[in-house]
Amino acid sequence: MPGAFAFFILDWRCFGISNVTHQLNEEIRDKEIRLIGDTGEQLGIMSADEALEIAEERGLDLVKISPQAQPPVCKLMNYGKYKFEQSKREKEAKKNQHVVEIKEIRMSPGIDVGDFNTKLKNAQKFLADGNRVKVSVRFRGREMAHTEIGRDLLTKFAEQCAEVATMDKAAKLEGRNMSMFLSPKAGK
Numbered sequence: 001m002p003g004a005f006a007f008f009i010l011d012w013r014c015f016g017i018s019n020v021t022h023q024l025n026e027e028i029r030d031k032e033i034r035l036i037g038d039t040g041e042q043l044g045i046m047s048a049d050e051a052l053e054i055a056e057e058r059g060l061d062l063v064k065i066s067p068q069a070q071p072p073v074c075k076l077m078n079y080g081k082y083k084f085e086q087s088k089r090e091k092e093a094k095k096n097q098h099v100v101e102i103k104e105i106r107m108s109p110g111i112d113v114g115d116f117n118t119k120l121k122n123a124q125k126f127l128a129d130g131n132r133v134k135v136s137v138r139f140r141g142r143e144m145a146h147t148e149i150g151r152d153l154l155t156k157f158a159e160q161c162a163e164v165a166t167m168d169k170a171a172k173l174e175g176r177n178m179s180m181f182l183s184p185k186a187g188k
Contacts, residue, residue, distance in 0.1 A: 023064040024079060025052060032071040033064075038078075045071055102181075104134045107157075109149045116153075120160050127165045127184045136179035150178045158182065 028048045035043040035051045038060055043051075048062075055062040055076050063082075066073035103126040105119050123133045135157055137150035154171040161182055168181040 022079070023067070025055065025062050028052075028062060028064050028072075028074060030064075030072050033074045034069070034071050036065075036073065036075040038076045048074075098130055100131055102132045102134055104136065107135070107137050107153065109137060109139060109143050109146065109153060111153065116157075120157065123157070123161060123182070124164055127161065127182065130184055132168070132184075133161075133165070133182045134179055135182065136177050139176050139178070144176065147173055147178060154178065154180050 028051075030048050032045055033048055033051055034045050035054070037043050038058065043054070051074055052062050058076060060076045061079040062074055063077055063079055064072055064074050103123075105123050107116070107119060111119075123135065126133050135154060137153055139147060139150060143149075151171050158165075158167050158180065164185060165182040166185055168183050169179075171178055171180045
């Protein structure tokens with residue numbers, strides 16, 4: 001059994017979602033193609049060999065950009081430069097992305113006013129940063145007999161955050177924890 005599992009791990013591969021591969025130069029074997037120049041002008045319909053000769057004369061690559069068209073569309077371009085600029089754009093887009101995290105605020109039913117206000121300020125800061133907040137109350141021992149105290153506490157917390165947040169999920173008891181989710185308002 002362990003041998004079969006090890007084989008599965010060795011044979012497993014991961015592929016990217018948008019891994020677009022283009023056919024280049026000699027890989028293009030179509031009889032007729034529509035050729036577009038490096039500045040975007042239409043050069044007409046011709047054989048792949050003629051297009052390859054034009055690409056070699058200009059010192060560019062022949063790249064098939066639309067293989068499903070009739071006839072397939074190819075373009076003259078510097079493919080290395082194109083790939084470099086594309087990876088640069090992807091890195092820039094990734095840098096500008098903001099990943100929304102779920103921050104958690106934990107309280108107990110017997111929380112004091114000062115501690116409550118501190119946790120409230122932290123939650124408002126998380127919401128201002130654009131993160132979702134999970135607010136939970138943990139019941140221990142005999143506190144389970146008075147879950148309404150926790151529900152009131154969460155309701156009060158949501159009312160205090162109402163100007164910067166909306167309630168995604170209302171207070172719900174799951175085992176010994178009662179929790180609710182807050183998300184930042186769209187305008188903030």
